[in-house]
Amino acid sequence: MERRSFVRSAGLAGVLAAGVAPAVHAQAAIRWRLASSFPKSLDTIFGAAEVFAKKVSEMSGGKFTITTHAGGELMPPFGVVDGVQNGTVEVAHTAPYYFFGKDETFALGCAIPFGLNSRQMTAWMIEGNGLKLMREFYKQFNIVNFLGGNTGAQMGGWYRKEIKSIADVKGMKMRIGGFAGKVFEKLGGVPQNIPGGEIYQSLEKGTIDAAEWVGPYDDQKLGFNKVAPFYYYPGWWEGGPQLDFYINSKAYEGLSAENKAIVECAAAVAHTDMQAKYDAKNPGALKQLVAGGTKLFRFPKDVLDAAFKESMALYSDISGKNPNWKKIYEDYAAFRRDQNLWFRFAEAGFDDYMQSQKL
Known part of the structure; x- marks a missing residue:
């Protein structure tokens, strides 16, 4: 009997009884x-x-x-x-x-x-x-x-000199990731887009005046604290x-x-x-950095305010030119507005209290 006809007429039980196994096609790796x-x-x-x-x-x-x-x-x-x-x-x-x-x-x-x-x-x-x-x-x-x-929210980067006001940003060459460079430029800085593996050398040689990467754990591994003493927060460009x-x-x-x-x-x-x-990993690394002499500072309010103003103006400008951006940013901004309304109560309220305690 032709094999296909036999399998069709005999059914599974008959096939197994006769010792005829149906063809199995293994999926390719x-x-x-x-x-x-x-x-x-x-x-x-x-x-x-x-x-x-x-x-x-x-x-x-x-x-x-x-x-x-x-x-x-x-x-x-x-x-x-x-x-x-x-x-x-x-x-x-x-x-x-x-x-x-x-x-x-x-x-x-x-x-x-x-x-x-x-x-x-x-x-x-x-x-x-x-x-x-x-x-x-x-x-x-x-x-x-x-x-x-x-x-998670990132740090604001490593600087060769202290940032006391927005004036100290003028002319500063900083490795700052991607899109944030547009705002940094509006503040008078000179953004540099440099891969993570090349930042240390640029900072060490003085090719740049400042650099941001992620946060304490990665920054310590990359050695930024050895070539720039001032460490700022928060990374307003990367929440x-x-x-x-x-x-x-x-x-x-x-x-x-x-x-x-x-x-x-x-x-x-x-x-x-x-x-x-x-x-x-970040908490332990931050403790080690500060113990090793890193000077930790919060950005002055005028820096944050100027950056916020320029950011909002930039988004409005792009929305007028780029339909891809406009469509997605409108949805993003509406979601952000509702999220901040919620987070300001439960999350921020809890975090603010807990971080004021000595545990």
């Missing part, structure tokens, strides 16, 4: 590469890519593997969007605001001056319209994005910067429903893991 914008020395921010890859492998039983590559290994740290867009790599892990030069709207997927804090950003993305709106925008770049971590996993659209659509779910879940784990690491 998937091998992807991930290009990061960050150096391997930063176990917090580069580490999120490693957590993501590890979880993808574990959940797929090793059938879906992703190799992680530090900034500069496969392509320049700021070349990863082009790499994903063109299909050179399947995934990138990066800070979206690095690419505001392509379109200012990229910054809304990460952080803008006086924007959302980390919890608010996650809420906008998952329960608000953030993820939907950003994915619509990223389609033109052949990208599907997933939340890839958050540092809750979100990292993203950018996945090539064609590669993502080629996945099975099961593997798409694995990617989503692995990204969620990495997103949570990154902020947990920063929140756990």
Whole structure:
């Protein structure tokens, strides 16, 4: 009897009884590469890519593997969007605001001056319209994005001299990430966009006068305290910067429903893991920095007020020129307004009281 006819007429029981096994088509193994914008020395921010890859492998039983590559290994740290867009790599892990030069709207997927804090950003993305709106925008770049971590509110950076007023910002050359440089420039500063792995050398050589990165844990590892004594807070330009996993659209659509779910879940784990690491590691690092002679200061109010004013003016100006920005920023701003109304009571009230206590 012809085999196919036999299997059809005999049914499963008959097939098993006859010792004839139906053909099984094993799913082919998937091998992807991930290009990061960050150096391997930063176990917090580069580490999120490693957590993501590890979880993808574990959940797929090793059938879906992703190799992680530090900034500069496969392509320049700021070349990863082009790499994903063109299909050179399947995934990138990066800070979206690095690419505001392509379109200012990229910054809304990460952080803008006086924007959302980390919890608010996650809420906008998952329960608000953030993820939907950003994915619509990223389609033109052949990208599907997933939340890839958050540092929490950042510090305001390291300075060679004390900042006593807004006048001290004039002419200052500062490494300041992405979109925030536009506001810093309005304040009279000279922004420099430098990858994390190159900041120390620039600060040490005096090529720049100041630099910001993330916060105490990373900053200490990068050695900024050795070349600039003044450490300021808060990082008004980064209240809750979100990292993203950018996945090539064609590669993502080629996945099975099961593997798409694995990617989503692995990204969620990495997103949570990154902020947990920063929140756990920053307090001890800050204590060590201050004990080692770092001079800790809050930005003068006139600096914050001037930066806030210039930021709001900038957003209004961009909205008049960039329809991508206008559409998403209007939703973002409305969400921010409601979030601040809520956070000012429960969260801020609790935090303000607790931080005034001697525990």
